Amino acid sequence: MKLSRKALQSDFSPMRKYYKASIEAKNRGISIYHLNIGQPDIETPKEYFKAIRGFNSKTDAYAPSQGSEDLLAAVVKYYKSIGQDITKDNVVITTGGSEALLFAAICTMDYGDEVLIPEPFYPNYATIFNAAGGVIKPIHTLHSEDYFYADPKKIGKLITRKTKALLLSNPNNPTGTAIGDKQMLDMLELCRENDIFLICDEVYREIYFGKEQKSSSALQFRDYDENVVVIDSASKRFSCCGSRIGALISRNNDIIQNSLKFAQARLSVSTINQAGAIALFDGITEKYSKELCEKYKRRIDVAVSELEKIPGVEVSVPAGAFYIMAALPIEDADEFQSWLLSSFDDNKETVMFAPGR
Amino acid sequence: MKLSRKALQSDFSPMRKYYKASIEAKNRGISIYHLNIGQPDIETPKEYFKAIRGFNSKTDAYAPSQGSEDLLAAVVKYYKSIGQDITKDNVVITTGGSEALLFAAICTMDYGDEVLIPEPFYPNYATIFNAAGGVIKPIHTLHSEDYFYADPKKIGKLITRKTKALLLSNPNNPTGTAIGDKQMLDMLELCRENDIFLICDEVYREIYFGKEQKSSSALQFRDYDENVVVIDSASKRFSCCGSRIGALISRNNDIIQNSLKFAQARLSVSTINQAGAIALFDGITEKYSKELCEKYKRRIDVAVSELEKIPGVEVSVPAGAFYIMAALPIEDADEFQSWLLSSFDDNKETVMFAPGR
Numbered sequence: 135m136k137l138s139r140k141a142l143q144s145d146f147s148p149m150r151k152y153y154k155a156s157i158e159a160k161n162r163g164i165s166i167y168h169l170n171i172g173q174p175d176i177e178t179p180k181e182y183f184k185a186i187r188g189f190n191s192k193t194d195a196y197a198p199s200q201g202s203e204d205l206l207a208a209v210v211k212y213y214k215s216i217g218q219d220i221t222k223d224n225v226v227i228t229t230g231g232s233e234a235l236l237f238a239a240i241c242t243m244d245y246g247d248e249v250l251i252p253e254p255f256y257p258n259y260a261t262i263f264n265a266a267g268g269v270i271k272p273i274h275t276l277h278s279e280d281y282f283y284a285d286p287k288k289i290g291k292l293i294t295r296k297t298k299a300l301l302l303s304n305p306n307n308p309t310g311t312a313i314g315d316k317q318m319l320d321m322l323e324l325c326r327e328n329d330i331f332l333i334c335d336e337v338y339r340e341i342y343f344g345k346e347q348k349s350s351s352a353l354q355f356r357d358y359d360e361n362v363v364v365i366d367s368a369s370k371r372f373s374c375c376g377s378r379i380g381a382l383i384s385r386n387n388d389i390i391q392n393s394l395k396f397a398q399a400r401l402s403v404s405t406i407n408q409a410g411a412i413a414l415f416d417g418i419t420e421k422y423s424k425e426l427c428e429k430y431k432r433r434i435d436v437a438v439s440e441l442e443k444i445p446g447v448e449v450s451v452p453a454g455a456f457y458i459m460a461a462l463p464i465e466d467a468d469e470f471q472s473w474l475l476s477s478f479d480d481n482k483e484t485v486m487f488a489p490g491r
Numbered sequence: 492m493k494l495s496r497k498a499l500q501s502d503f504s505p506m507r508k509y510y511k512a513s514i515e516a517k518n519r520g521i522s523i524y525h526l527n528i529g530q531p532d533i534e535t536p537k538e539y540f541k542a543i544r545g546f547n548s549k550t551d552a553y554a555p556s557q558g559s560e561d562l563l564a565a566v567v568k569y570y571k572s573i574g575q576d577i578t579k580d581n582v583v584i585t586t587g588g589s590e591a592l593l594f595a596a597i598c599t600m601d602y603g604d605e606v607l608i609p610e611p612f613y614p615n616y617a618t619i620f621n622a623a624g625g626v627i628k629p630i631h632t633l634h635s636e637d638y639f640y641a642d643p644k645k646i647g648k649l650i651t652r653k654t655k656a657l658l659l660s661n662p663n664n665p666t667g668t669a670i671g672d673k674q675m676l677d678m679l680e681l682c683r684e685n686d687i688f689l690i691c692d693e694v695y696r697e698i699y700f701g702k703e704q705k706s707s708s709a710l711q712f713r714d715y716d717e718n719v720v721v722i723d724s725a726s727k728r729f730s731c732c733g734s735r736i737g738a739l740i741s742r743n744n745d746i747i748q749n750s751l752k753f754a755q756a757r758l759s760v761s762t763i764n765q766a767g768a769i770a771l772f773d774g775i776t777e778k779y780s781k782e783l784c785e786k787y788k789r790r791i792d793v794a795v796s797e798l799e800k801i802p803g804v805e806v807s808v809p810a811g812a813f814y815i816m817a818a819l820p821i822e823d824a825d826e827f828q829s830w831l832l833s834s835f836d837d838n839k840e841t842v843m844f845a846p847g848r
Contacts, residue, residue, distance in 0.1 A: 135655075135686050135717070137749050138623075141598040147755035150556050177549040186763065187544050192534040194733040194767075199507050229586050229735070232757040240622045241498040245602040261756035265597045266495075267624050298492075329492050360492070376551040376762030378586070392494050398504035399618035400589040404761045405733030406543065410551075 201227025310452020558584025667809020
């Protein structure tokens with residue numbers, strides 16, 4: 135029996151595919167610095183665990199498919215705090231940002247439809263759009279230009295009759311590039327002119343330390359309500375990646391209603407994790423975000439300055455998110471990663487990273 | 492902007508689409524008997540909540556994409572207890588049985604590929620296979636034959652070059668039909684002859700009270716290892732629907748490896764809910780299942796005998812799962828459901844059901 139083309143043409147995640155090799159290395163007594171996955175060591179706010187321990191129903195029952203009423207309200211409140219006026223009807227709570235992205239892909243893509251994404255991009259985008267039958271058209275960007283992509287002329291040339299969406303992450307995972315209001319408006323105008331969606335992954339929204347003003351959210355430009363689909367997540371903002379709480383947010387009612395069909399088909403998001411997330415979206419203040427952001431900034435500064443000392447390594451200084459793109463003086467990143475896990479150690483320590491492309 | 496065909500041709504879930512109307516009814520002071528969704532009122536075992544409250548990491552971090560090592564071990568142990576010999580390498584932990592089904596659909600279906608399903612079927616199957624670009628070919632069954640479907644000749648005639656899988660639920664949601672070893676072997680032989688998968692949804696495995704022996708699991712017939720994909724879930728077995736812990740189980744390594752690609756793309760299943768589920772799969776004994784099953788049996792007996800007293804109602808007595816198919820003396824089930832919520836009450840009480848088709 136042959137599996138589907140969309141399965142066979144998908145890759146294993148570069149962040150996850152060395153998991154087995156890493157277990158084997160650990161079994162040999164090697165400890166590993168995990169640079170391969172966006173798993174913060176920062177503590178989840180205590181309010182989250184308090185809410186989870188306080189869950190006092192005797193049955194862990196399904197939640198409403200769209201999300202629990204209290205979590206929807208908390209997400210609306212959080213968006214008010216960053217100046218965006220949305221209602222519960224604009225929100226679908228999802229199992230992580232990943233599921234929000236899957237719903238966006240399923241709702242916009244038929245077989246062979248195209249989505250434009252600045253490259254290098256978060257590799258899981260490819261697998262998720264593959265799953266929905268979509269095809270990624272990369273927007274090539276350059277290390278020497280800090281991976282800037284927001285040129286409407288350049289992107290406009292890539293739009294075909296099959297293009298259904300432009301997918302951005304702002305700040306970008308993994309390049310750290312972030313765009314301001316002016317560029318965001320350019321992107322929105324391009325999308326409206328070509329009748330396509332702007333899917334904006336904003337899970338790193340608050341983690342930004344660039345010099346210029348970053349656009350807060352694609353949701354702020356009300357003339358483009360029909361085009362904008364925002365992907366959001368509690369994972370990075372509140373350092374609770376294991377909670378798998380995300381959201382798809384749009385003022386385009388067709389997007390919400392059709393996402394709801396798929397939300398209903400998978401019944402609900404974890405009830406207990408939603409209870410925990412209410413405490414985060416409802417109770418955690420802007421001050422928390424600022425401190426989080428400063429912490430990441432200090433780490434980025436140290437990492438960049440140390441990487442720059444290594445001969446042959448080229449580093450791009452990120453303006454946001456918490457990744458660094460570094461060109462290493464090696465021929466094959468996959469081979470190098472395998473070797474680091476299977477044959478290398480420095481005082482019983484080694485490193486895992488995500489090979490770029 | 493037009494959304495994808497697969498979104499537009501999907502329906503809202505018949506179990507979930509009246510959610511808003513039900514909230515409105517509740518706001519008018521009407522209390523509702525929820526017969527529309529498989530949400531048990533039975534308590535989740537205390538071991539589950541104890542494990543969740545005992546979660547003592549300071550960061551709720553991602554779990555491995557395939558599932559936490561301890562949960563994989565606990566699922567393997569549970570399968571041993573029902574006589575099935577599997578290893579961790581045969582299991583992918585998923586966000587509910589729904590995600591296991593989605594992975595099975597994505598891995599087997601390209602656009603226009605067909606899956607055979609006995610009808611009436613769990614309506615969310617349609618949306619999930621739609622999402623993957625698949626097409627459902629129903630196997631018509633009759634109320635007068637207790638919805639029996641397992642006739643290889645009848646099903647064989649429906650198989651085309653595009654057929655990639657036969658999807659069964661055993662016991663069946665919503666008809667309660669269950670098949671024994673003889674029929675399961677017929678189905679497996681049919682699948683092997685035609686080089687297609689048998690996707691067997693066994694989430695109601697332990698809830699069975701029919702007279703004849705039910706097949707325990709499609710996994711028990713080792714000659715058909717390559718064909719069998721089992722969908723499983725903690726939801727019904729341990730009355731923890733909100734925990735969203737499921738599993739895809741197969742000895743076909745291509746299925747596992749390709750499901751893992753999509754599992755990696757969505758990063759992980761809830762870490763805390765996996766901690767809770769370990770206590771269930773590892774600690775809850777066969778005795779619990781038996782008592783659960785007896786409880787449902789008593790309820791089914793009462794419901795069937797009361798329904799049979801209503802003139803014009805035809806009831807099919809289920810052999811397993813916990814649903815009842817009843818033909819009501821009405822013209823349009825959707826209209827009737829809307830009316831029950833918007834315009835009817837008996838002493839401030841009304842009923843929600845899932846309109847069949």
